[in-house]
Amino acid sequence: MERVLFDAAAGLAILFAGAMVVGRHPVRSVLALVVSFFGLAVCYVMLSAPFIAAIQVIVYAGAILVLFLFVLMLLNVGVETRERETRPVQRALSAAAILVFAAMLLALLRAHGAEIPAPQVPLPDGDVAPLARLLFSDFLLPFEALSVLLLAALVGAYALAGGREKSA
Numbered sequence: 001m002e003r004v005l006f007d008a009a010a011g012l013a014i015l016f017a018g019a020m021v022v023g024r025h026p027v028r029s030v031l032a033l034v035v036s037f038f039g040l041a042v043c044y045v046m047l048s049a050p051f052i053a054a055i056q057v058i059v060y061a062g063a064i065l066v067l068f069l070f071v072l073m074l075l076n077v078g079v080e081t082r083e084r085e086t087r088p089v090q091r092a093l094s095a096a097a098i099l100v101f102a103a104m105l106l107a108l109l110r111a112h113g114a115e116i117p118a119p120q121v122p123l124p125d126g127d128v129a130p131l132a133r134l135l136f137s138d139f140l141l142p143f144e145a146l147s148v149l150l151l152a153a154l155v156g157a158y159a160l161a162g163g164r165e166k167s168a
Contacts, residue, residue, distance in 0.1 A: 006046040013039030026077045030069045037061040051128055 016036040023029035037060050044053035135143055
């Protein structure tokens with residue numbers, strides 16, 4: 001039963017993340033991302049990581065995406081329009097590429113097994129100190145790499161927004 005619930009939550013998260021990417025209306029895309037984040041939170045709970053699930057809901061779904069939603073509503077961003085139609089050949093090639101990628105992913109999972117062991121961090125009575133100690137000792141390099149990646153994304157977003165102001 002746990003596996004079915006986990007697979008359903010993961011499928012829901014992937015489905016709504018895809019809906020967020022291909023959506024043309026920005027507000028609907030943000031709402032799809034909220035549902036995707038809640039699906040991820042369920043996955044975290046099923047993986048025995050309730051602290052990460054709570055942070056996922058409080059910080060990302062509760063604060064950051066609500067901020068995105070308010071900004072989009074204040075800016076009154078409309079529905080994206082297509083500048084040109086895609087050709088049927090492009091659609092067929094895109095669908096073929098997606099199918100090939102899905103087949104390769106399925107073959108990889110069958111060859112190496114779908115069970116990937118996660119590192120177990122014991123959290124006695126909700127104590128997050130062992131998690132913090134592990135994050136800032138053994139996983140310090142990935143943590144800092146993530147902060148640099150987020151900084152690069154912030155600078156890129158600023159550059160794109162600044163470029164749009166100058167051309168308008």
